[in-house]
Amino acid sequence: MSADSGIPTFRGEDGFWTIGSKNYTPQEMATRKMYLENPTEFLSWYYLRFAKYRNAIPNSVHFFLSDKKLITQNIDGLDEKAGNKDYISIHGNLNKVTFYYDEDKKSDIFPAPWDIVEKECSDISDKIKLKNILLNCFKISNKTLKPSKMVSLKPFVLLFDELYSNMYKMNYAEALMKKAKKFIFIGTSFSVNITLIALKYAVSNSAKIEIIDPYPLDLGLKNIKYYKMLASEYIQLN
DSSP: OOGGGTOOOSSSTTOTTTOOOSSOOHHHHSSHHHHHHOHHHHHHHHHHHHGGGTTOOOOHHHHHGGGSOOEEOOOSOHHHHTTOSSOEETTEEEEEEEEOOOTTSOOOEEEOOHHHHHHHOOOTTOHHHHHHHHHHHTTOOTTTOOOOTTTSEEEEEOOTTOOOOGGGTHHHHHHHHHHOSEEEEESOOSOSHHHHHHHHHHHHTTOEEEEEOSSOOOOOOSSEEEEOSOHHHHGGGO
């Protein structure tokens, strides 16, 4: 959905989850375990892949969805920029950070310090300086190299080894899905839990189901309408 805004898809050939670091796969990097055990590697990987898209602007699809009940896996924040005041960013937001907290707790949410990092380290090839600045901005000790609960900061993003929680408005998302009579899935491979949860509710509700994707996955279910096209093409039909 955000490809027209210059943001790579997650699972395409240039996607975030197909490009790792020198030593780790994305599935190893984007984890709470990596944040705890190697925060310098985690933060630099995250910053270099995500923070550069913080100034992207919404495209026509975001504006089309700005008045819809929307649950998105995207963390780019473009739906908020497009004016959707009540959307659910179920996997977080790259423009935000939280305290490092226990998963069964809640934390305040703050603006991410990406502009400060960029100002203090404009040369991203200087890996040592970049890592030191990231540790400082995320309030992680250079001596222990370990984050401290409710002191250190963590990107507000749901990592591979974390659970959906009310930090990410999971209860609100399920409340919407329980009563929805129509579900539209845009650009998903149905390989993430939230899409499978949504599909379960859609089927149990006997809801209308539409799937928009240039290469849609055939779910083998009845009463699904497939649109083999881009989201930008789909909105021209409505």
